[in-house]
Every structure is written in structure tokens, then in C-alpha cells.
Amino acid sequence: MPRLLAPCSKLAYTRYIRKPTIPNPNRCDIFINHRGIDTKKTISGLLYDHFNRLRLNSFLDSKSLKPGDRLFVEINAAIKECSVGVAVFSPRYCDSYFCLHELTKLMENKKRVIPIFCDIKPSELCVKDDGTCSDAEIERFQSALEEAKYTVGLTFDTSNGYALSQSYSLFYNVHQNLTLCGL
Template identity: 65%
Template structure:
């Protein structure tokens, strides 16, 4: 059945808005994988499943467009994600990009869910072909050992069930995302208590505002946390952040929250 011109235009507008919102929103989950092994299997299936759950995963072939700078786009996605999924496969360690992504995930202390697909952890090792700087080899080896000693999932493509793997991996992602959100909630709330003036007694109101700030991913809230973490030795949060208590209170009570 043919659609009317008005409906077609409306659909195009909605599609454009959807794509625009997706591009501007930081990713929740970064899927680190070896394309030749798993892009058309577990990595692609997991990406599609997480997207249907209304999460925002990052997969290079799905999340990047022509003209994007590889390292710039990927590094930014890793630094802004909350959970990393590392899909290890037989040819994983042959890729500089895979190992670089894994090292950055580990260096930024993201939660990592390893998936060992058709490969055992003991079979994974960084190979020196004489073209990789010694510093990178050290980073990659360290990151790989960290991943190998993290509880993950194992899968044999000859005997395993793909749907079970995707479902189990998705459940693990969701559990880890909840843990990260709770950790951020605790840290932000402690900072709010430090910055708000003592005469502000309506803590229920503050708690509601704080929850909106956290769960709707207010950009300013994330910046406050990052700035606070840069000065772990400072006790007075106002001095560290450069905000007076009046400005901080105004922010939490009046700032527009992202929809």
C-alpha cells in the first residue's frame, strides 16, 4: 500500500530526530571485538539486542559514519561509556585496534564483560611482530591479562546457542550498568551534601533533583564529578569546583534536565 506524501515526510522527520538524538547521546556499552571473527555473529547480534532494549551500544560498523576519525571517535566512545564488552576470538590479538581499545577500557577503569568466543583465555597472548612500540606491547599485555582474570562468558559456535549467549550477555550488561549507576549516585550525593548550605533542610527535594540529574544524564552533573575527582586531596568542594554555594544550589534546583 502506498503511503501519502504527508506520512512519508513525517516519517523522514521522525527518523532524522531519532538519528540525531542517537549521535548526540553518549554510549552506554562499548563492544570491543575483532570484525573478521565476530562482527556478523555475536558482536552484531548483541548490538541489535541492546538497541532493542533502548540502550545505546557502540559498534564501529553501526555507530560510525564516513568522515569520522577512527581513534578520535572510538577513544571518545570508550571514555564516555559505562561498561565494556570484550569479545575475544581466534584472531583478536592480531589486531592493533582491538588491543588498543581493550587497553583504553582497562586504563579508564570501566567495568568489563569478557566473552571468549571459540577461544580459551590461555590461548590469548600479544604477539610481537617487530612493528609495535615496546610501550604499546606492555599496555596490551597488561590489559589482556586483566581481562583474562575477569569472570566472563565462554562460547563454542559449533555447539552453543546464539540466542542464549546474547540473552546472558545482555543480562550481564544490564546488571553492570545498574551497579555503575548506583556507584555514581552515591558519589554524586556525597558531593551534593558537601556543597549545599547547611540551612537547606529539605533533603527530599534535593534527593529528587539529584536523581533526575543522574538518571537523565545531565552533562553538567558529570562535569562536576570529573572536576571533583581531579582534586582528591581537597576537602572543600566549592574551592575545587570554582562554584559558590549559591551557584551550586541554583544549578540543582533550576537547571533544565535532558529528556
């Protein structure tokens, strides 16, 4: 028995049907910037799967990189090519050099960034100087983080147990932003 699509789902499906059936592997529509240990198996993974079902090429390191790929080369290329960045901030986000590097690249490339604050408030985000980065790099990271903190974003609270309903709300809001970018 064929499954009927709900009116909302049908609208979303027909809206994105114009996308090619075989995604161009060299194109990146959406770059998902996240701290893997915090969100890869929750909101970041859900976003990646949702975008791909809509035939939007999204970049998520664990799904997009292959053995032998050079991390910074591939990540920087995906950021340069993307139309939108989704930054998923989480409690251990600022502990990661990669997260801060990716966010800084998104901001320096003037990409539209949609912040998602997952179990953290914007005011709780700060760059920690552990002595491994130069002063110039710390300053670049702080500037990018401040810009993201003062961009209207979305919140995701895993403690309330409504991950699926929150996910749908996030998908809808991210889609609104993608529409503004012509995706």
C-alpha cells in the same frame, strides 16, 4: 492481534522504559570491543542490536562510525564516555592492533569490562610482537590483556549450534552488570 510480552520480557521492558525515546547520539553507554572478522555478524552484532532495542547507546564501529570520521578520535571519545565495555575475545582478536588499543584504553580509563570468550579460552590469548609496535605499547597491551583474562567473564561457543539460547544468557548476564553501573 497485539502480541503479549512474557513476564520476563515485560519486566525488562519496563525496567528500561525510563530511557529517553530518542537516544543522545553523543552519549555512549556501552562500548563493544571485538574483532570484526570473527564476531561482527554474530555475537557482537546481536549485542549491539539488543542494547539499542533497550534504548542503550552502544558503540560498534561498523554501526556507529560514519564516512569521514577519524577512527582513533571517535573510538577514544566513545571509550571515554562509556559506562561499560564489553570485550568479545575471539581466535584472531590479538592479531588486531585496534582490538588491543581499544581494550587498553578501556582498562586505562578504569571502565568496567565484561569479557566474553567466543570460541577461545582466556589462556589462549596473548599479544604477538610482530615488530610493528614499540616495546612500551606491547607492554601496555599485555597488561590490559592480562587484566581482562583474569576478570570473570562469559563464554560463547559457536560450534554447539545454540547461538540464540547462548545469546539470551549473555544478554541477561550483561544486563546484570549494567544494573550495577546504573544503566
